[in-house]
Amino acid sequence: MAFFVTFEGPEGSGKTTQIQLLYQYLQNKGRQSREVICTREPGGTPIGEQIRAVLHDLGNTAMLPEAEVLLYSASRAQHVGEVVRPALERGAIVLSDRYAESTIAYQGYGRGLDRRALEMITEFATGGLRPDLIIYLDLDVQAGLRRKHRDQQEGRGEWTRMDQQDLAFHRRVRDGYLQMARQDPERWLVIDATQPIETIHTTIRERVEALHTSW
Numbered sequence: 001m002a003f004f005v006t007f008e009g010p011e012g013s014g015k016t017t018q019i020q021l022l023y024q025y026l027q028n029k030g031r032q033s034r035e036v037i038c039t040r041e042p043g044g045t046p047i048g049e050q051i052r053a054v055l056h057d058l059g060n061t062a063m064l065p066e067a068e069v070l071l072y073s074a075s076r077a078q079h080v081g082e083v084v085r086p087a088l089e090r091g092a093i094v095l096s097d098r099y100a101e102s103t104i105a106y107q108g109y110g111r112g113l114d115r116r117a118l119e120m121i122t123e124f125a126t127g128g129l130r131p132d133l134i135i136y137l138d139l140d141v142q143a144g145l146r147r148k149h150r151d152q153q154e155g156r157g158e159w160t161r162m163d164q165q166d167l168a169f170h171r172r173v174r175d176g177y178l179q180m181a182r183q184d185p186e187r188w189l190v191i192d193a194t195q196p197i198e199t200i201h202t203t204i205r206e207r208v209e210a211l212h213t214s215w
């Protein structure tokens, strides 16, 4: 059976490392018999990657929150239609580095946009497609931003327009994630991202195995 797992977290929480580890693990386990896809938002398609560049351009300081949410959602609509839904229909396991919960956290809790409007836009963009499991890597926002900044200076990862937002914004985003996770504990797996990489990977692997054991 197909399933859809998304990774969420504040900046510098180690999502990208963990999604890669899970991807490699699932690929080895499936030994080609099972399609596994690793993708991301914003991006994941040629059109989505162009939208990502606009969203993350440090020069786009004039971008309004309303334009921002529509651009993230445009990237998501393309991603769901072109990549995620067709893959799930083929029976694949789809792993995505961020998805709709980022919009509720960043544009909702962070920017303060109306929650109902965000839910309508998201429903329109995704056709109602929701993840089976949301893996949330939780980290103090200052520690995460420091980690991301260091990585970027050492040539890993990017420093984006969103990273430039003030600490209060990032704290609202993190509190928003924790609130969403508390409201839907079945779907969310909350992990302390300060733990060693291998410990986090094991926790994720065990939960994903429990999602579907017969493959």
Ligand code: TMP
Residues within 6 Å of the ligand: 011, 041, 042, 072, 073, 098, 099, 100, 102, 103, 104, 106, 107, 160, 162, 163
């Ligand atoms: P990342 O690829 O380094 O996680 O960067 C993506 C950035 O975009 C991150 O700051 C979160 C932000 N974002 C939103 O604000 N809303 C969204 O809907 C998505 C998918 C990402």
